[in-house]
Amino acid sequence: MSPWLEKQRHLIDFTLASLARRKTRNLGLLLVYTLLVFVLASLTLFSNALRTEAQYVLAGSPEVILQRMVAGRHDLIPPGYLDKIGRIRGVQKKEGRLWGYYYDPVLNANYTFMARPASEVADGMIMVGEALARERGLAKNNTISFRSYSGKLFTFEVAAVLSPDAELLSADLVLLAEGDFRRFFEYPEGHYTDIALSVANPQEVRNVAAKLTAALPDSRPILREEVQRTYQSIFDWREGIMLTVLAGAILAFAILAWEKAAGLSAEEKREIGILKAIGWETGDVIRMKVWEGLLISLTAFLLGFLTAYVHVFHFGAAIFEPVLKGWSVLYPKFALVPAIDGLQVATLFFFTVFPYTAAVLVPIWRAAITDPDAVMR
Amino acid sequence: MIELSNIRKAFNQGQSNEYWALHGIDLAIEAGKVTAFRGPSGSGKTTLLTIVGCLSRPTSGRVRFKGEDISALPERFLTDIRRQSFGFVFQQFNLIKGLSALENVILPAFPTGRPRAKLVAAATELFERLQLAHRLQARVEWLSGGEQQRVAIARALINDPEVIIADEPTANLDTALSKEFMAILERFTEAGKTVLLTSHDPLVVESSAVHRVVGMRDGRLTGE
Numbered sequence: 001m002s003p004w005l006e007k008q009r010h011l012i013d014f015t016l017a018s019l020a021r022r023k024t025r026n027l028g029l030l031l032v033y034t035l036l037v038f039v040l041a042s043l044t045l046f047s048n049a050l051r052t053e054a055q056y057v058l059a060g061s062p063e064v065i066l067q068r069m070v071a072g073r074h075d076l077i078p079p080g081y082l083d084k085i086g087r088i089r090g091v092q093k094k095e096g097r098l099w100g101y102y103y104d105p106v107l108n109a110n111y112t113f114m115a116r117p118a119s120e121v122a123d124g125m126i127m128v129g130e131a132l133a134r135e136r137g138l139a140k141n142n143t144i145s146f147r148s149y150s151g152k153l154f155t156f157e158v159a160a161v162l163s164p165d166a167e168l169l170s171a172d173l174v175l176l177a178e179g180d181f182r183r184f185f186e187y188p189e190g191h192y193t194d195i196a197l198s199v200a201n202p203q204e205v206r207n208v209a210a211k212l213t214a215a216l217p218d219s220r221p222i223l224r225e226e227v228q229r230t231y232q233s234i235f236d237w238r239e240g241i242m243l244t245v246l247a248g249a250i251l252a253f254a255i256l257a258w259e260k261a262a263g264l265s266a267e268e269k270r271e272i273g274i275l276k277a278i279g280w281e282t283g284d285v286i287r288m289k290v291w292e293g294l295l296i297s298l299t300a301f302l303l304g305f306l307t308a309y310v311h312v313f314h315f316g317a318a319i320f321e322p323v324l325k326g327w328s329v330l331y332p333k334f335a336l337v338p339a340i341d342g343l344q345v346a347t348l349f350f351f352t353v354f355p356y357t358a359a360v361l362v363p364i365w366r367a368a369i370t371d372p373d374a375v376m377r
Numbered sequence: 378m379i380e381l382s383n384i385r386k387a388f389n390q391g392q393s394n395e396y397w398a399l400h401g402i403d404l405a406i407e408a409g410k411v412t413a414f415r416g417p418s419g420s421g422k423t424t425l426l427t428i429v430g431c432l433s434r435p436t437s438g439r440v441r442f443k444g445e446d447i448s449a450l451p452e453r454f455l456t457d458i459r460r461q462s463f464g465f466v467f468q469q470f471n472l473i474k475g476l477s478a479l480e481n482v483i484l485p486a487f488p489t490g491r492p493r494a495k496l497v498a499a500a501t502e503l504f505e506r507l508q509l510a511h512r513l514q515a516r517v518e519w520l521s522g523g524e525q526q527r528v529a530i531a532r533a534l535i536n537d538p539e540v541i542i543a544d545e546p547t548a549n550l551d552t553a554l555s556k557e558f559m560a561i562l563e564r565f566t567e568a569g570k571t572v573l574l575t576s577h578d579p580l581v582v583e584s585s586a587v588h589r590v591v592g593m594r595d596g597r598l599t600g601e
């Protein structure tokens with residue numbers, strides 16, 4: 001091995017021994033540091049994942065959804081409504097949608113049942129979301145029975161398990177034929193849950209909405225861009241809270257780093273003097289301390305980030321739940337799809353590892369450049 | 378081997394508490410001999426040793442080491458010379474707490490990049506010569522004063538220096554251990570090493586192991 005490599009090895013050996021010598025102090029430091037990275041990383045991962053979710057949800061949803069209101073409440077679309085809309089300029093497609101929730105006592109969970117045209121799902125067949133299939137142990141060609149709200153038992157055959165790439169959307173989804181849907185829920189013939197309209201030109205969406213309201217005064221158009229704005233404002237509000245927490249965390253971190261920086265103990269200074277007196281160069285001392293700083297900050301970063309990842313994507317950010325409860329208004333139930341933004345990771349890395357290492361180095365450097373003759377007294 | 382000419386050293390130069398610890402020292406130190414500095418407290422013995430051992434620089438004057446003027450060299454070169462040519466035994470031993478005796482001893486050799494196995498072998502041999510082999514793995518704060526001193530001596534020798542500098546080496550030792558130290562000194566000179574030490578201790582200064590005694594007072598030499 002080259003002397004240079006040997007030397008680095010020696011430095012790392014000594015660094016490890018030094019860290020072990022001040023075990024409680026370094027473990028404490030590591031703990032605080034890890035905690036900090038954990039909080040910061042959880043926030044970043046969480047907000048990023050939410051954003052990704054929202055994009056998914058919105059990308060798949062139609063530009064305008066028309067709901068009928070009765071006494072201020074969402075009601076079924078009666079027969080003939082689709083025709084009453086007539087032709088509106090800019091509307092490419094309009095279709096009545098059929099969907100509802102089904103409570104499955106076996107899993108204690110709510111599924112979303114949605115009717116599809118016969119060309120997609122045949123009578124007696126269903127397509128199920130990946131998570132649901134997993135939980136109920138379903139595969140293609142299996143059969144499953146659901147007891148309807150009226151007490152009748154319906155048996156379906158699984159035609160396919162939906163692809164998992166948009167888990168949030170499809171996790172609890174059951175797609176079935178329109179006829180099956182109506183029979184299962186005893187949904188009145190000719191009625192729909194709502195009407196979806198596709199509008200190609202975003203500029204026309206408001207006009208379309210105005211015309212819809214004029215044609216059907218008892219209905220309410222929901223625009224995707226408005227939903228988007230609602231999401232956005234909720235995001236902004238959440239992010240405000242998060243930023244406050246973030247700022248607090250960074251402040252705490254700065255204090256920690258500063259204390260570490262200012263608090264280069266007499267013992268440490270003496271040791272630096274000894275090392276220099278017995279033949280270590282200023283550079284060696286600094287390199288050793290760089291190893292020390294990097295070791296602590298990298299370990300903390302990795303530990304913190306991994307626990308944050310598990311926390312956000314496997315435990316649904318359980319710790320933040322009190323702050324983020326409002327989400328359940330938007331999503332009856334949701335699991336975040338793991339999404340990591342490289343830039344965010346880099347930012348986080350920069351703001352945690354870099355200042356610490358820098359803060360540690362300044363006082364070391366100052367101690368290391370002084371003449372070592374003080375150790376003689 | 379070492380020549381000092383007109384060495385002057387000021388602390389806090391230019392400030393109100395400016396203090397001149399050395400006022401023009403001229404001295405030539407022979408290789409392979411033990412030279413002892415004797416003098417009252419505050420006479421500048423330690424200060425002189427730090428200058429000879431490249432731990433600090435004189436305010437004025439020249440230090441020649443093996444014919445080369447080292448008083449004007451930059452820090453990096455001084456460190457190199459210090460590591461290769463000088464071994465220090467400090468008055469307070471200055472061992473690093475929490476590390477084993479072995480780790481303390483091989484520490485000065487880390488910057489040289491010698492493989493660890495070789496260092497451990499060299500250290501083990503030194504410990505055997507100093508009758509300390511059984512304490513190799515002990516943490517230094519558990520060692521007795523005499524044991525600590527022998528660890529400090531082993532550390533001074535790990536890079537096989539030509540010059541050993543010992544400041545008040547026996548100040549913390551009883552008579553028996555002091556005598557043992559003098560015996561070790563004799564072995565150094567037999568091995569051709571140069572030793573510089575300071576001491577108040579008559580046992581050291583009058584010992585046959587010491588070839589030359591230099592007196593100091595108020596930052597000046599007072600003759601042999």
Ligand SMILES: Nc1ncnc2c1ncn2[C@@H]1O[C@H](COP(=O)(O)OP(=O)(O)OP(=O)(O)O)[C@@H](O)[C@H]1O
Pocket residue numbers: 388389396397398416417418419420421422423424425
């Ligand atoms: N860093 C310093 N700043 C100011 N004064 C100093 C400094 N170091 C040493 N001195 C002064 O220089 C003088 C010589 O000190 P030095 O340590 O060389 O004495 P010494 O001969 O080794 O004494 P002792 O026998 O007590 O160890 C002393 O008066 C001391 O107070």
Ligand SMILES: [Mg+2]
Pocket residue numbers: 422423424544
């Ligand atoms: Mg002294």
